Amino acid sequence: xxxxxxxxxxxxxxxxxxxxxxxxxxxxxxxxxxxxxxxxxxxxxxxxxxxxxxxxxxxxxxxxxxxxxxxxxxxxxxxxxxxxxxxxxxxxxxxxxxxxxxxxxxxxxxxxxxxxxxxxxxxxxxxxxxxxxxxxxxxxxxxxxxxxxxxxxxxxxxxxxxxxxxxxxxxxxxxxxxxxxxxxxxxxxxxxxxxxxxxxxxxxxxxxxxxxxxxxxxxxxxxxxxxxxxxxxxxxxxxxxxxxxxxxxxxxxxxxxxxxxxxxxxxxxxxxxxxxxxxxxxxxxxxxxxxxxxxxxxxxxxxxxxxxxxxxxxxxxxxxxxxxxxxxxxxxxxxxxxxxxxxxxxxxxxxxxxxxxxxxxxxxxxxxxxxxxxxxxxxxxxxxxxxxxxxxxxxxxxxxxxxxxxxxxxxxxxxxxxxxxxxxxxxx
Ligand code: ARG
Ligand code: ZN
Numbered sequence: 001x002x003x004x005x006x007x008x009x010x011x012x013x014x015x016x017x018x019x020x021x022x023x024x025x026x027x028x029x030x031x032x033x034x035x036x037x038x039x040x041x042x043x044x045x046x047x048x049x050x051x052x053x054x055x056x057x058x059x060x061x062x063x064x065x066x067x068x069x070x071x072x073x074x075x076x077x078x079x080x081x082x083x084x085x086x087x088x089x090x091x092x093x094x095x096x097x098x099x100x101x102x103x104x105x106x107x108x109x110x111x112x113x114x115x116x117x118x119x120x121x122x123x124x125x126x127x128x129x130x131x132x133x134x135x136x137x138x139x140x141x142x143x144x145x146x147x148x149x150x151x152x153x154x155x156x157x158x159x160x161x162x163x164x165x166x167x168x169x170x171x172x173x174x175x176x177x178x179x180x181x182x183x184x185x186x187x188x189x190x191x192x193x194x195x196x197x198x199x200x201x202x203x204x205x206x207x208x209x210x211x212x213x214x215x216x217x218x219x220x221x222x223x224x225x226x227x228x229x230x231x232x233x234x235x236x237x238x239x240x241x242x243x244x245x246x247x248x249x250x251x252x253x254x255x256x257x258x259x260x261x262x263x264x265x266x267x268x269x270x271x272x273x274x275x276x277x278x279x280x281x282x283x284x285x286x287x288x289x290x291x292x293x294x295x296x297x298x299x300x301x302x303x304x305x306x307x308x309x310x311x312x313x314x315x316x317x318x319x320x321x322x323x324x325x326x327x328x329x330x331x332x333x334x335x336x337x338x339x340x341x342x343x344x345x346x347x348x349x350x351x352x353x354x355x356x357x358x359x360x361x362x363x364x365x366x367x368x369x370x371x372x373x374x375x376x377x378x379x380x381x382x383x384x385x386x387x388x389x390x391x392x393x394x395x396x397x398x399x400x401x402x403x404x405x406x407x408x409x410x411x412x413x414x415x416x417x418x419x420x421x422x423x424x425x426x427x428x
Contacts, residue, residue, distance in 0.1 A: 021071040024092060025388060026077075026088045027089050029062060036061055038080065038084045038086065040056040042077055043065070046077050047072075048077065050066075050272065057273075068095070091385060092387070111128075119186075141160055142159045143158060144159055147287025150223055150238055150239055153226070158215070160195055160216070170299045171215070172299050173214070175304075178252075179224025180228050180235055181305075183382065187400050188216050188217070188218035208411045223238055224249070227239055233390075236251065237272065240276075240282060243277075247269040248269075250276035251276075253360070253362070255280060256285055258366035259361040260362045261361065263361070265360070302365065302376040302377070304378050306381070307382065307383075308385065309357075310380060311357070311379075312377060312379055313352070313357070313365070313377065314353070315329075315353065315366045316354055317352075317353030317354050318361035319359070320355065323369060329352075331413075336348075337349075337406070340402045343405055353366075375414045381403055
């Protein structure tokens with residue numbers, strides 16, 4: 001009888017546990033400054049992880065805060081929110097399932113099939129894919145080792161040269177500077193595959209690749225990406241160890257030399273937006289900066305791919321000042337956003353980073369701009385928080401297609417603006 005009773009109690013505890021407390025993502029809105037302060041506090045404790053914004057210092061009255069709350073702090077966090085009358089809704093109640101969905105059947109499709117590009121892939125698989133792509137396209141694709149990560153993983157970029165005409169300019173795309181933004185590496189793979197299969201078949205892609213070489217760095221933060229597959233799906237930074245702190249990782253997009261570590265970044269190693277010990281202290285940011293420094297005369301367009309929030313951003317993010325070609329960049333981003341809206345129905349915000357979201361110094365886009373590459377954009381891909389970083393594989397295709405639409409619109413404009421009018425040289 002006694003054992004039966006214990007069994008009964010345990011059963012109930014168990015079911016109570018599994019129905020009420022999953023890992024969840026809450027959308028929380030503070031109305032007063034006091035509530036903002038409470039929320040800032042909550043978001044740095046109880047093993048919660050901020051999804052949006054990237055750091056508590058960006059939380060304001062009325063901002064929609066997306067917060068990952070693990071099952072075992074669910075009650076504490078909700079009690080605190082209720083105690084301070086802070087409104088919240090549950091955005092995701094099934095994060096475990098969604099993570100499962102993102103990693104299921106990852107290696108079942110051949111690399112040549114279109115379904116391969118509608119899945120997320122592990123770091124090892126992406127390395128295989130890089131080699132496979134180069135081997136299968138020996139005359140058009142080259143692998144370039146641009147450096148290595150903190151944990152000594154290689155940073156491979158692909159160079160696509162579809163046409164050997166002289167004086168070509170170049171387009172650079174990097175993906176996955178932030179580890180948890182899985183749609184970003186998926187986009188880089190998609191873009192390479194799309195370029196190789198539509199060159200000569202699609203007018204815009206052909207025009208772009210006839211005029212530009214394309215460098216693609218599929219995973220800029222391999223250590224972080226690996227860590228999101230093995231240990232912590234919510235990880236953002238790289239994995240470098242800081243002297244004097246037990247916290248790990250630098251935000252690579254705060255580590256570039258553009259008003260480095262001023263307002264909108266943090267000197268605190270435990271922060272999600274830790275800027276590192278000094279500009280380019282991290283091997284990942286240094287490798288990209290070195291490569292672009294030595295190719296700045298050919299690279300005319302720089303794109304860096306993030307998620308989520310659906311935005312097309314351009315410099316500056318490190319100051320509220322406007323760049324000299326603001327109007328140009330605004331028009332390009334506007335056209336790209338309009339094309340996405342027309343073809344796919346989704347709304348993308350666009351504008352200068354600091355004014356559109358917040359001050360965020362030390363970003364690659366701003367640094368690249370100051371280097372002299374005047375067409376520099378950060379894309380924040382799908383979605384707007386419905387799934388956030390856990391965008392299901394079934395959404396990859398649309399997310400990538402709309403991003404390709406934006407790349408096309410912008411690259412074609414850059415070609416138009418920078419092309420030497422060869423004919424007129426001879427006909428005048
Ligand atoms: N969410 C991105 C970040 O915080 C935005 C990047 C915009 N550009 C920038 N330089 N901060 O890194
Ligand atoms: Zn990001």
